[in-house]
Amino acid sequence: MMDFDFIVGIAFFAVVYGIFHLYVRRKERLALIEKGLTANIFNSEANVSPSLKYGIFCIGIAIGFLFGDILAKSTNLEEGVAYVSMIFLFGGLALVIYYFIAKKHARKE
Incomplete structure (x- = not known):
């Protein structure tokens, strides 16, 4: 069984990072508002569906499980x-494929 202290430590630091990231992002946006600018610079220009990204990523993970099983059974790894x-x-690899799809989509627009 896995050592859950390790998982709790990772989760703790992930939550602390998430809170810090949200705090810094809020400060940046407030500074932009004070200067009279808009927050449009934070919006991504590529309007490729995030569902496509997550779908390709999940397919890549599934293929990784499949090849991991094949690798474990066929070698002494x-x-x-x-x-x-x-x-x-x-x-x-799936995220790299998504990057090229998004780049191609951005060129069309």
């Missing part, structure tokens, strides 16, 4: 290492 490496590899 530890199961955890095989799964994690393939999940990150195919998840990252």
